[in-house]
Amino acid sequence: MAHAERLAHVRYVGEKELAGALPGADALFVWDFLSGALADAWPAENGPGWVHIASAGVDRLLFPGLVEGDTVVTNSRGIFDEPIAEYVLGLVLAFAKDLHTTVRLQAERRWRHRETEPITGARALVVGTGPIGRAIGRRLGAAGLAVTGAGRTARDADPDLGVVHPMERLDEALSEADYVVLAAPLTPQTRGMIDAAALDRMRPTARLVNVGRGGLVAEPDLVKALRAGRIAGAALDVFEDEPLPPSSPLWDLPNVIVSPHMSGDVAGWRDELVRVFTGNLDRFVSGRPLRNIVDKRLGYVGSQP
Known part of the structure; x- marks a missing residue:
């Protein structure tokens, strides 16, 4: 933050000092x-004119006092795209090649030969057509999967996602996928989108991968579907409550891979977060348009300056 401190008076505060x-x-x-x-700390008046968040998701900032005011919100879009795409490819390979079972059997010193699945030709549906979803689509497509997308706007020949289904037809798209990858922002429209009805639409051999936000999935419905064998497995990097409580049944399900919200965190990611913020701080101090401005009504970045 040394560059930021040269541009402005910087004060570091925790939650207790935030309101003051x-x-x-x-x-x-x-x-x-x-x-x-x-x-809880947001002032009724004289609050900051600009708020930047160290993540791509901004759902924690979209409370009425901030949404309804004039404060500009920016995010850290662009840092996590490729790392998350690599992570998703790793999860797809882990499922297809049954690597999580191999690791478990090794720990038990058990030799059990199995056949695995090809990923070439498998069908992946990426829900969310922002930069992270697009990077996932490119990575999975390069690995040989047949990729489609789901987003707000339907398209027939998207360069990264092929056919993009409108969200109103998500149920139809779910029924055709071997891997359903969630990379959508959490908004009132997307919260709980993967519920019992959506899971019932998925193929019994399909796997769900969530690298978006935990609130996209109705976790109790997912647990029931996994226990009943209505889908084959899930890889979850994000959860409604984080850290995931030790009492959660997701820890013990053999067809679930749990990771602690780390899919985008590669070496140097903290430095990149600071770089994005200080770049925007340069713009803020000099009166130039900010980058990564979030449409507070939609809940994600709109058109760029």
Whole structure:
């Protein structure tokens, strides 16, 4: 943050000091993107004119006081695209090649030969057509999977996702996929989109991969579907409650891969987050248009300046 400190007076605060630090501040960098403290601390007047968050998702910032005011919100879009795409490919390979079972059998010193699945020609549906979803589509397509997408706008020949189904027809698209990858933002429209009805539409051999937000999935419905064998497995990097409580049944299901919200966190990611913020701080101080401006009504970045 040395560059930021050359541009502005920087004050570092925790949740307890936040309410006292916000009035009169020009800008706020939200480093803990999972914290909900900002909603409680937000001042009725004289709050920051610009809030930047150290994540691509901004759902924690979309409380009424911030959405309805004039404060500009920006995110860290662009940092996590390729790392998350690589992670998703790794999860697809883990399922297809049964690697999680191999690791478990090795720990038990058991020799059990199995046949595995090809990924070439397997069908992947990527839900979410932003930069992360597009990077996932490119990576899976390069590995030989047949990729389609689902998003707000239907398209027939998307360069990264092929056919993009409108979200209104998501149920139809789910029924055709071997892998369903969630990379959508969490909004009122997407919350709980993968519920019992959606899971019933999926193929019994299909796997669900969630690298978007935990709230996209109705977790109790997913647990029931996995236990009943209505889908073959799930790989979850995000959860409604994080950290995932030790009491969650997801820990013990043999057809589930649990990871601690780490799919985009490669070596150097913290430095990249600071770089994006300080680049925008340069623009803010000099009066130039900010990058990665979030449409607060939609819940994600719109057109770029």
